[in-house]
Amino acid sequence: MLIASVAAGLALLALVTQAGVVLVQRAYPAPGRLVEVAGAVLHVVDTGPRDAAGPPIVMLHGASANLEVMRQPVGERLAKNHRVILIDRPGHGWSTRADLEDSTPAIQGRMIEQALARLGVGKAIIVAHSWAGALGARMALDYPHRVAGLVMLAPVAYPWPGGVGRYNQIVTTPVIGPLLAYTITLPLGYLLAGPGARGVFLPQAMPDGFVRNTATPLLLRPREFLANAWDLVTLKAAVAEQAPRYAELKAPITIMSGDVDKTVSTNIHSRPLAAAAPNAKLIVLPGVGHMVQNAVPDRVIAEIEAMIGQMAPGTAAAPPPARTAADRDRAN
Template sequence: MLTAIIVLAAAGLALALVSALATQIGAVLIQRAFPPRGRMIDVAGARLHVVELGPRDAAGPPVVMLHGASSNLCAMQPLGDRIAKTRRVILIDRPGHGWSTRERAEDSTPAIQGRMIVEALGKIGVSRAIVVAHSWAGALGLRIALDFPDRVAGLVLLAPVAYPWKGGAGRYNDVISTPLIGPLLAHTITLPLGYLVANSGARGVFAPQPMPDDFISDSATSLLLRPREFIANAHDLVTLKAAVVEQAPRYAEIRAPVIVISGDVDKTVTTGIHSRPLAATAPNAKLILLPGVGHMVQYAAPDLVASEIEAMAGKLVQPAATADKTVPANL
């Protein structure tokens, strides 16, 4: 019996070591396949990867694009490329994601990340911007507007998280954000398992729309499977609910114009919990509901999203009064 236990323990240790080695090799290969596209900006507690597009001297405020969870700036680049034809566009890997790093995985809240992003924007000469934010970053964009109102000319929120929801952020994220156990799993089994489920997971986020054929490679989704980013992403998700509980009572303070664009069948960030109440609370908000659309609204309706950003930018060059309204969109 003792011999059998020793053999099993040795086999388990050998498997863990092999998995850890495979993870390290895999992480190196992923980074070679998806190198950074922009420059690095050092801020307090982080080093942020920033990609700039479009003419720097374009009229009106620049457009800053922030990606959601389990993602990086590449997921926003197709939309950014459209806007960059006429506007200065700044894509940012959120702290801990893509090629951005952060000193502590626990620096996961919209308040902390918002401070880091505003500092980075200041270092590249952006004092005021239109913030376009998707999903998790919806809470981030809202927090920036609350904490730095003079820095936000307008908000365009795509399927945003804004309020607390029933349940948590998923058992696996809870485990990964746990000390000792989480890093052990992240450095052994997360990458090989992630390769098996990445495609199906992404398809689920796009549903009911089909996922673009090259989305996994074009969006550099595999970067998420690196241990340090997977751990950071888990912390972002498990701390988000408490963060929106704290900031949601302040949304009526937001004076910048807000456009909320959401799909009415979004099963990732439910419109009835987030977008509808937000549009009813923020004083200068407009809600656009996309019938039959899921979570990835910038891919399902890119022309509409781009036109709303352009319209907001145009009004900010020549300010005009904004009225609250809900617009059912016809695709």
């Protein structure tokens, strides 16, 4: 009797989840185009003038998100004067991936590089937030012909103490993980999405309507929730593997991080990266948390514009002047 009751309850939750997926996807349709690459179809919003001076700007979002978290604070404003390409990372938003384990920066970087080639993009400035910091760095290492410069916002770059949340480990467990994803994740997630997002913004306040305006409920779909969990549980090993190569980075890099970021530690990630990369500039923002693009959008845009200003159309910028450790650590 108990087993039958549990099975019936799970079946009901599965039906609720499938109905919820339909409703969520109707509420947040894909605003861009789909680009086929090996092993995936990537959703891309390609906006702004094609004949703008300087390289295009490619914006990559972090974990538990989609391209809207990059478009609304800074992407739309940049698109007034530049070609801006916003991409749902593989498995997120309206992008797909063939295998849940296509979760590392190396694999996703290959897919995104293929999409940029299909879009006719030569060199681009990569603007990457959080998880995508590791992705941007990997693309600059593996595809230097594609990366004119990197602007990294609160980037993940190195291994860190601890894990990424017990629930991510559970969700990536065979059988149990998919069972949970296809039954309780969506209904429970609706209750927790707001508080969870609010915590990432601290000490800044989360913008009104953030969850709704950024299509965050798309994350609660089983296939995306599973993909996100795989991204997180495989990231630590991935950055451990690529971090010794950071001295090979040739592109100019601007790193912007808050000094009170509780999600991605500036001391663990941004400071060591700035010390390792030859052409890096570190900006530590006082009193700023993890969502740098929301906290200081004008500053982010100014730094992107400054990098573009160093570049002739279609070429990489010359390396910035040599900096002392104090220079790289100064927030100006």
